Amino acid sequence: MDIASEKVVLKNWIDTITDPDIIEQIIEIKSHTKFDFEEEWAKSISITEARTKSKKMIASLPWKR
Numbered sequence: 001m002d003i004a005s006e007k008v009v010l011k012n013w014i015d016t017i018t019d020p021d022i023i024e025q026i027i028e029i030k031s032h033t034k035f036d037f038e039e040e041w042a043k044s045i046s047i048t049e050a051r052t053k054s055k056k057m058i059a060s061l062p063w064k065r
Helices: 003-016 020-031 037-043 047-060
Strands: none
Touching: none
């Protein structure tokens, strides 16, 4: 599929969206002018922290034992 037809498909899909939250996210994406890797890296968490949070979340689920 070439770029022009992909754009048409994307435009048609956007026309069908009714959820305001999704529309807001699309507007946010549109307004991004650049990606600052260093800024995003500073916001990230370590794999150890991610594992700890995941284990805590899984342990909090109402599992039947």
